[in-house]
Amino acid sequence: MKDNEGKIDLLAIDDLAEKLPALIDWGIRIKNDDEALFDFKPLEGMSIGSIYEKPSTRTRVSFEVGVNRLGGQPITLLSSDIQLGKSETIADTAEVLSRYLDCITYRCFGHADVEELAMNAKIPVINALSDMHHPCQAAADMMTIVENMDRVNGHVAWIGDGNNVLHDLVLGSAIMGYDVKYATPAGFEPDDSVISRAMDIAERTGSTIVGSNDPVEAVSGAGVIYTDVFVSMGEEHMEGKMGSFDGFQVNENLVSNADRDFIFMHCLPAHRGEEVTDKVIDSTNSVVFDQAENRMWAQMSILTYLCNEAAWSTYWELR
Ligand code: CP
Ligand code: NVA
Numbered sequence: 001m002k003d004n005e006g007k008i009d010l011l012a013i014d015d016l017a018e019k020l021p022a023l024i025d026w027g028i029r030i031k032n033d034d035e036a037l038f039d040f041k042p043l044e045g046m047s048i049g050s051i052y053e054k055p056s057t058r059t060r061v062s063f064e065v066g067v068n069r070l071g072g073q074p075i076t077l078l079s080s081d082i083q084l085g086k087s088e089t090i091a092d093t094a095e096v097l098s099r100y101l102d103c104i105t106y107r108c109f110g111h112a113d114v115e116e117l118a119m120n121a122k123i124p125v126i127n128a129l130s131d132m133h134h135p136c137q138a139a140a141d142m143m144t145i146v147e148n149m150d151r152v153n154g155h156v157a158w159i160g161d162g163n164n165v166l167h168d169l170v171l172g173s174a175i176m177g178y179d180v181k182y183a184t185p186a187g188f189e190p191d192d193s194v195i196s197r198a199m200d201i202a203e204r205t206g207s208t209i210v211g212s213n214d215p216v217e218a219v220s221g222a223g224v225i226y227t228d229v230f231v232s233m234g235e236e237h238m239e240g241k242m243g244s245f246d247g248f249q250v251n252e253n254l255v256s257n258a259d260r261d262f263i264f265m266h267c268l269p270a271h272r273g274e275e276v277t278d279k280v281i282d283s284t285n286s287v288v289f290d291q292a293e294n295r296m297w298a299q300m301s302i303l304t305y306l307c308n309e310a311a312w313s314t315y316w317e318l319r
Helices: 017-031 058-069 090-100 111-120 135-148 164-176 192-205 215-219 239-245 288-307 309-318
Strands: 047-052 073-078 103-107 125-127 156-159 180-183 209-212 224-227 263-266
Touching (some): 017 135, 017 164, 017 288, 047 058, 047 090, 058 073, 058 103, 058 288, 090 111, 103 111, 103 288, 111 125, 135 263, 156 164, 164 180, 164 209, 180 215, 263 288, 288 309
Parallel strands (some): 156 180, 180 209, 224 263
């Protein structure tokens, strides 16, 4: 979505709207294009800063390596090392970083913080996970589904917490035209306003979105089964939360209800033995490490599109 500066910020996956399928195809193409990785440097002379207020393995490494492969300079800023959150406001940080950088990625606690950074920055801002959204994950997830199946048999099933990853999975699936059935325990449903946004998109693309508190119902006939940790980063104080997830573990018994060729997905890190068993995550149905790899390719596509749209468009003609 273009803001007043005419830049595109990616705060939730629906900010990419109908451009998402093309961004995914571009990511798949560059992933399979060894030559491009040597001579295509659309971020040459650019610096991409990444602020982290929470830990990260995949997001941090995939952004650093992806920016480097595109010819840019990645700069990682851990919240413990910078002034933000201690002696400087988000708005002032946005102004200052806009004088040095070409794009900022930001992993934060409250979603309002990344919105404020985007509002005050003169350069594109990418949400690298907030409590509400994880668009980079959804882009990689949609890319992984496209790579693995010509069409989704049945639907995309979510089993677990109504969290940030679910929000962008539902929005992304709606854009791609995939049907979704999600099951969460009572009291842990996704945010109403996000589901209503997804429903609006689904109406246009012809997909359906159904929520329930019944994991068996959600998983029955599913072509994709997705889960995530029951307790997210920043929720460690919610001691009693785990107790609400009885029956929501993705195990062999539950997945026996799915389509025969289902794929199992997880954004990782996984808490093995909690939301998923080893037998499922290590099975041949599991594509979790493809998802992790695709973080890098999907983000390379998004970064090129946001920072150098002309090069992003030209690449289609070159290859
Ligand atoms: N999936 C994901 O965002 O992983 P990290 O927390 O390791 O970045
Ligand atoms: N829902 C998880 C996702 C981690 C990638 C969290 O926010 O901690």
